[in-house]
Amino acid sequence: MPSTPNYPARAATLHDVARLADVSLITASRALRTPHVVSEKTRARVQQAVDATGYIPNLLAGGLKSRRSFVVAGLVPEISVAQFLPTVAALTTTLAQAGYQLMLGQTGYDHGREEALVNAMIGRRPDGVVVTGLVHTAAARTRLARAGIPVVETWDLSGDPLDMLVGFSHEAVGAAIAQHLYDCGRRRVAIATGNDHRAALRRRGFEQAWMRLTGASNASSNASSSALPVAWVPAPSNLGLGRRALVELLARHAGIDAVYCSSDQLAHGVLTEAQSRGLRVPEDLAICGFGDADFAAHTYPALTTVQIDSVGIGRRAAELVIARCDGTNTRGTVVDTGFRVVQRETT
Amino acid sequence: MPSTPNYPARAATLHDVARLADVSLITASRALRTPHVVSEKTRARVQQAVDATGYIPNLLAGGLKSRRSFVVAGLVPEISVAQFLPTVAALTTTLAQAGYQLMLGQTGYDHGREEALVNAMIGRRPDGVVVTGLVHTAAARTRLARAGIPVVETWDLSGDPLDMLVGFSHEAVGAAIAQHLYDCGRRRVAIATGNDHRAALRRRGFEQAWMRLTGASNASSNASSSALPVAWVPAPSNLGLGRRALVELLARHAGIDAVYCSSDQLAHGVLTEAQSRGLRVPEDLAICGFGDADFAAHTYPALTTVQIDSVGIGRRAAELVIARCDGTNTRGTVVDTGFRVVQRETT
DNA sequence: CTGTTAGCGCATTCAC
DNA sequence: GTGAATGCGCTAACAG
Numbered sequence: 001m002p003s004t005p006n007y008p009a010r011a012a013t014l015h016d017v018a019r020l021a022d023v024s025l026i027t028a029s030r031a032l033r034t035p036h037v038v039s040e041k042t043r044a045r046v047q048q049a050v051d052a053t054g055y056i057p058n059l060l061a062g063g064l065k066s067r068r069s070f071v072v073a074g075l076v077p078e079i080s081v082a083q084f085l086p087t088v089a090a091l092t093t094t095l096a097q098a099g100y101q102l103m104l105g106q107t108g109y110d111h112g113r114e115e116a117l118v119n120a121m122i123g124r125r126p127d128g129v130v131v132t133g134l135v136h137t138a139a140a141r142t143r144l145a146r147a148g149i150p151v152v153e154t155w156d157l158s159g160d161p162l163d164m165l166v167g168f169s170h171e172a173v174g175a176a177i178a179q180h181l182y183d184c185g186r187r188r189v190a191i192a193t194g195n196d197h198r199a200a201l202r203r204r205g206f207e208q209a210w211m212r213l214t215g216a217s218n219a220s221s222n223a224s225s226s227a228l229p230v231a232w233v234p235a236p237s238n239l240g241l242g243r244r245a246l247v248e249l250l251a252r253h254a255g256i257d258a259v260y261c262s263s264d265q266l267a268h269g270v271l272t273e274a275q276s277r278g279l280r281v282p283e284d285l286a287i288c289g290f291g292d293a294d295f296a297a298h299t300y301p302a303l304t305t306v307q308i309d310s311v312g313i314g315r316r317a318a319e320l321v322i323a324r325c326d327g328t329n330t331r332g333t334v335v336d337t338g339f340r341v342v343q344r345e346t347t
Numbered sequence: 348m349p350s351t352p353n354y355p356a357r358a359a360t361l362h363d364v365a366r367l368a369d370v371s372l373i374t375a376s377r378a379l380r381t382p383h384v385v386s387e388k389t390r391a392r393v394q395q396a397v398d399a400t401g402y403i404p405n406l407l408a409g410g411l412k413s414r415r416s417f418v419v420a421g422l423v424p425e426i427s428v429a430q431f432l433p434t435v436a437a438l439t440t441t442l443a444q445a446g447y448q449l450m451l452g453q454t455g456y457d458h459g460r461e462e463a464l465v466n467a468m469i470g471r472r473p474d475g476v477v478v479t480g481l482v483h484t485a486a487a488r489t490r491l492a493r494a495g496i497p498v499v500e501t502w503d504l505s506g507d508p509l510d511m512l513v514g515f516s517h518e519a520v521g522a523a524i525a526q527h528l529y530d531c532g533r534r535r536v537a538i539a540t541g542n543d544h545r546a547a548l549r550r551r552g553f554e555q556a557w558m559r560l561t562g563a564s565n566a567s568s569n570a571s572s573s574a575l576p577v578a579w580v581p582a583p584s585n586l587g588l589g590r591r592a593l594v595e596l597l598a599r600h601a602g603i604d605a606v607y608c609s610s611d612q613l614a615h616g617v618l619t620e621a622q623s624r625g626l627r628v629p630e631d632l633a634i635c636g637f638g639d640a641d642f643a644a645h646t647y648p649a650l651t652t653v654q655i656d657s658v659g660i661g662r663r664a665a666e667l668v669i670a671r672c673d674g675t676n677t678r679g680t681v682v683d684t685g686f687r688v689v690q691r692e693t694t
Numbered sequence: 695c696t697g698t699t700a701g702c703g704c705a706t707t708c709a710c
Numbered sequence: 711g712t713g714a715a716t717g718c719g720c721t722a723a724c725a726g
Contacts (some may be wrong), residue, residue: 011495013703024713029705039711053495059470060407060416061703064718069407071450071471079436082429089426094454096460101467103418104451106439113443120448123406124418146401147358239642270647276647295586298616300623360719369699376721386695408719411702 009204012053020049032057048092059115060108063125072321074102075131077109077196081236083263083291083310084132085197087154091130098322100127109196109235113246115139122147128321130154133198135162150324150331152317157336166316166335170198173306174205176341177260177288182306184347186258186286192245192266196235204292206260229253237262242269243276250277257262257285258347264289264305271299271346276286287346301345326337359400367396375423377403410472419668420468421449422478424456425540425541426582430610430638431479431659434501437661438477445450445669447474456543462486469494475668477501477661480545482509491536497671497678499664503545504683513663513682517545520653521552523688524607527651529560531694533605533633538575539592539613543582546609549637553607576600584609589616590623596626604632611643611652612637618646618693634693648692656684 018028023042031038031046038046049055063069072095076084092102101186107114118140121129126217128150135141137152144151151163155171181189191206193199207228210216218229231245231253246269249256261267267289270314271281279285280302289296292307316335324330365375378385378393385393385640388585396402410416419442423431439449452468454461465487468476475497482488482500488509491498498510503517528536538553554575557563563574576599589608593616596603608614612679614636619626626632630650636643639654665684671677 011493015703025703026705026714027712031713033705037711039493042711054471054490056466056490058472058703060472061411061718062705064408064411064703066720074451079439080432085427085432089453092426094687096452096467099467101450101452101471104421104439104449105443116441120401120443120446121401124448125405125407133575143401143403162711238646240646242700243645266643268642272645272647295612295615298585298587298590298619300619360700362719372719373721374696377696380721384695405719408702409721411704411719412721414702593710 011058012055014055014057016053017046017049017055020052021045026046026213040314057213060132063218067125068325069125069127070100071103071124071126072100072318073118073124073126073129074104074130075107075114075133075135075326076104077133078106079104080237082265082293083236084155085308087132087314087317089300090311091318092314093318094315094318095322098318100318100322107181111136115143118143127325128152130317133228134159136197152166152320154313154317156201156336158201161332161334164317164320164330164333164335166313166314166337168308168322168337168339169205170201171205171208171289173339174202174207174260175209176339177202177290178206178209178213179305180343181258181260181286181288182210183287183346184258184282186347188253188256189228189258189260190241190249190253190256191230191260192270193232193260194235194237194266195232199235202262229256233266237266239265239269239272242271243270243273246270246273259285259287261287264291264293264303265307267346268295268299268302271303282306292342296342299346304344304347305342307340307342308340312337348435358405359402361402363400363586364393364396364402367399368392387603399566407585410455414472416472416474416674417447418450418471418473419447419665420471420473420476421451422454422461422464422468422476422480422482423451424480425453425583426451429612429640430583431502432500433657434479434661434664437658438665439664441665442669445510447669462490465490474672475499477664477668481617483544499667501660501664503548505548505683508681511517511664511667511677511680511682513660513667513684515686516552517548517657518552518555519534520637520686521549521554522556523686524549524584524637524653525553525556527561527688527690527694528605528633528635529557529605531605531629531633533694534561534669535600535603536575536605537596537600537603538577538607538609539596539617540577540607540609541582541584541613542579546582549609569686576603580613584613584629586612586616588689589613589618590620592656593617593620606634608634608636610648611640612640614650614693615642615646616651618648618650629693639689643689644691646693651694652689653688653693654689656686 018025055176105117114137130152133223154166156167231248233241289305292305296303296305320330355505363370378390452464477499501513503514540550578595580588636652639652643650643652667677
């Protein structure tokens with residue numbers, strides 16, 4: 001007799017449960033899925049058999065017939081992007097509460113794996129798809145449209161959505177920050193920004209608003225050129241890139257008095273570099289970030305930033321997918337989750 | 348004629364492809380799965396039918412027969428824990444390269460959802476399970492053992508693993524940090540630590556080594572009491588909690604000259620609080636973190652910490668699961684990924 | 695190289 | 711309230 005536990009080689013099936021409870025297959029199924037239509041006695045016998053066998057329903061098999069997988073695909077550019085984390089966490093939690101699981105995939109910031117990932121996901125027949133960001137490649141958009149399942153794009157409000165959209169206007173965020181720095185009396189502003197799509201929208205909103213505020217005539221809506229000093233860093237941005245960005249800005253543009261950063265991580269780096277050079281913040285240099293990361297309120301001095309409802313985006317996206325799966329028509333729904341400039345000590 | 352694209356209501360099946368290509372079902376299947384056993388001509392006809400119908404194989408249906416889902420379950424305490432992010436990212440990438448997808452779930456730091464999550468995952472019949480951390484509850488351990496699939500626990504080396512293990516010794520990490528601070532000439536050390544399992548192991552390793560080094564006799568291996576000043580913070584730790592921890596330590600224990608922190612986020616907070624009080628780092632206070640986060644090399648002054656192969660853990664875990672699914676026996680494998688104290692400027 | 699048969703484990707549809 | 715038959719979409723096993 002072996003000392004290691006000896007479990008049955010094959011997992012118990014509903015068939016095993018039914019036989020042990022001496023009922024038919026379908027009665028066992030009903031006892032578990034719709035208990036109220038089964039007599040109490042039968043229900044108890046089935047439950048006993050379930051406990052005895054350690055039966056766990058095979059959702060794959062059931063889903064084949066009912067065409068429901070109770071799986072939702074989640075697409076992120078890269079998992080190690082702090083900004084999306086609360087969204088993914090809320091998504092996971094909200095879905096789990098409704099019996100769904102999240103299947104997570106990385107598209108890559110360059111969209112290189114987007115189409116392949118969408119195909120791989122569709123092959124698993126998810127009941128819905130949530131994307132942090134927009135679906136960029138035409139092939140992926142077509143695939144998703146043809147799949148006939150609810151799709152929620154998030155963290156954006158622009159463009160023409162594939163189906164549903166939960167986010168906010170990045171251009172409005174940029175404009176609000178410009179207004180804030182202007183109101184603080186800054187006139188020689190610079191930008192440190194990641195090179196991703198959403199950061200570019202914020203930068204454009206910032207520049208256009210700035211030109212309007214300062215009455216400059218050479219407003220540039222061209223994405224490749226800029227009227228203001230800009231340091232670009234590769235996405236995803238971090239503290240180290242922020243330091244490097246400020247080094248670059250100060251070297252090329254003496255006398256700047258404020259920096260808008262496309263993420264709080266970047267802003268924290270700019271703050272750090274400023275301090276290492278003996279610059280006073282905000283007296284010599286004002287700094288504004290984006291995202292209201294968990295550390296933003298606790299830097300020294302505390303970081304002015306833009307608060308985003310990252311958790312709410314995940315929750316709303318999950319709710320929309322679930323509602324649609326339950327038969328409610330949410331097609332085309334667009335939710336603006338808004339934003340708020342949070343002034344702290346760096347401006 | 349409607350202006351919106353009108354896709355077939357039902358997704359194409361292999362049946363549709365076979366009929367269009369005028370071959371049998373199984374031939375169509377083989378043309379896609381094992382092309383080399385099918386004539387070139389047939390293969391081309393099938394491929395043409397696939398393109399025409401936009402067919403995407405239903406892996407759920409195939410998996411029912413072949414007992415392979417090509418899905419691996421990933422269990423994390425909470426997604427928003429920066430420490431595990433590189434592991435999860437590497438896991439996802441390595442699995443995707445081999446045709447697997449990651450199904451992600453959150454157990455909660457208190458293990459409250461661990462059993463329910465394991466049951467939900469098992470119901471989807473994953474080909475393997477990777478856990479960041481150990482499986483703590485007995486019920487979950489039993490379920491996983493009975494499922495008969497490869498399980499990799501990670502980020503630890505202690506205890507008795509369910510199956511496979513990829514990690515490092517947290518007690519050895521604690522001891523190494525104690526040695527480092529001792530070598531730096533510090534004698535009045537304190538600890539700022541999260542209240543999770545792994546952080547507790549590091550603290551114990553630290554304290555035991557410290558007692559040995561300083562020749563103190565009241566070494567306490569008791570988890571609830573401590574011979575050194577300790578500030579506990581709830582997991583997951585962050586910068587704000589680090590500031591609060593230093594406030595608490597300085598209030599209760601005047602004259603400490605070094606703080607070991609259970610995460611770099613915590614250490615960054617301690618550093619920030621020290622600077623806000625005009626303490627010089629490392630002259631007045633040495634600080635050591637853990638994890639070598641992306642920002643650690645770029646704080647001012649740069650943070651001394653412990654480098655962990657977070658990416659390697661994810662990659663190795665994925666490789667072990669994949670190998671086992673491919674028939675290689677990796678049962679019981681234990682991989683020590685090691686660690687390295689990285690001295691920078693805060694010690 | 696290609697086809698036929700028989701399920702995988704369960705839910706749907708109809709009968710009793 | 712319960713049950714028998716049928717099939718979801720695909721692949722393993724065996725024939726040709």
